[in-house]
Amino acid sequence: MARIQSWRRGCCGGPAGPSSGEGPAHGAPPAEETALRRLVSGFGQFRHQHFEVDEELFSRLLEGQHPEVMVIACSDSRTDPAIICGARPGDLFVVRNVAALVPPPTDDGQPHGTASAIEFGVKALGVRHVVVLGHSFCAGVRCLLEHDHGARRFDYVSDWVEVAREVREEMDGLVTDAERAPLARRAEQATLLASLRNLAAYPFVAERVAAGSLSLHGWYFHFGWGVLQAASGPRGPFRQLDPDDPLRPAIGGLQVLPGGARADAPHAAAPPAARMRSAAGRGLRAV
Numbered sequence: 001m002a003r004i005q006s007w008r009r010g011c012c013g014g015p016a017g018p019s020s021g022e023g024p025a026h027g028a029p030p031a032e033e034t035a036l037r038r039l040v041s042g043f044g045q046f047r048h049q050h051f052e053v054d055e056e057l058f059s060r061l062l063e064g065q066h067p068e069v070m071v072i073a074c075s076d077s078r079t080d081p082a083i084i085c086g087a088r089p090g091d092l093f094v095v096r097n098v099a100a101l102v103p104p105p106t107d108d109g110q111p112h113g114t115a116s117a118i119e120f121g122v123k124a125l126g127v128r129h130v131v132v133l134g135h136s137f138c139a140g141v142r143c144l145l146e147h148d149h150g151a152r153r154f155d156y157v158s159d160w161v162e163v164a165r166e167v168r169e170e171m172d173g174l175v176t177d178a179e180r181a182p183l184a185r186r187a188e189q190a191t192l193l194a195s196l197r198n199l200a201a202y203p204f205v206a207e208r209v210a211a212g213s214l215s216l217h218g219w220y221f222h223f224g225w226g227v228l229q230a231a232s233g234p235r236g237p238f239r240q241l242d243p244d245d246p247l248r249p250a251i252g253g254l255q256v257l258p259g260g261a262r263a264d265a266p267h268a269a270a271p272p273a274a275r276m277r278s279a280a281g282r283g284l285r286a287v
């Protein structure tokens with residue numbers, strides 16, 4: 001099938017290694033040592049520019065964290081939410097995993113890292129907004145689409161991305177070589193929306209959304225274009241975020257006006273949890 005053939009090129013591969021003869025120059029530190037030194041140096045800059053300057057902020061953080069926003073983001077090194085959104089220490093409660101997936105609620109008694117982070121952020125910290133942050137060129141979503149080939153070389157990734165298998169099923173038969181890139185972008189947005197709907201299905205999330213104390217957002221960072229888009233609803237569509245426009249959630253009743261004021265957003269009430277659960281993954285029509 002054209003679909004399978006087209007997805008079989010290089011699943012989740014990192015950058016190609018150096019070609020023969022392109023290693024570090026004689027006497028130069030290995031690349032990985034340079035990278036680590038850059039981090040240590042970066043921490044020095046952080047101390048100098050932030051920790052030693054903003055005494056009030058760090059004294060307050062010493063007493064506890066009170067972030068208003070939780071972000072569920074991909075582990076991809078290019079999409080750090082604190083960096084791309086200019087957050088300060090204490091602004092964001094973050095969980096990151098491959099493809100920014102939110103599994104549906106379960107009571108199977110097994111440990112669940114992402115669910116426990118969501119529970120802590122919502123119940124213990126009382127965040128007012130949860131943002132599922134997807135991105136373009138996501139290797140995790142590519143693994144999801146290629147599960148029958150490339151992704152199988154992983155022991156854990158292939159099982160993990162099955163959380164969004166309904167997205168792959170939606171894409172079946174749709175992909176040709178000519179459509180490969182735009183379909184990948186659609187799959188990334190559909191996966192984000194599936195995670196958003198799964199998130200809304202957690203009872204403690206649904207309760208707070210219904211009470212108007214929690215809003216859910218689906219943001220998509222296209223780093224090829226350098227733009228940030230937001231889902232208008234649990235099935236999209238995505239529109240570019242503009243700092244001068246009201247910030248409407250995809251699910252929930254709170255919107256944030258320019259300048260930080262809050263207002264009701266009656267267009268986006270939370271659907272019942274059961275309907276959310278059955279709808280998870282069927283985001284294709286919305287993107």
Ligand SMILES: [Zn+2]
Pocket residue numbers: 074075076098099100135137138139140141
């Ligand atoms: Zn990713």
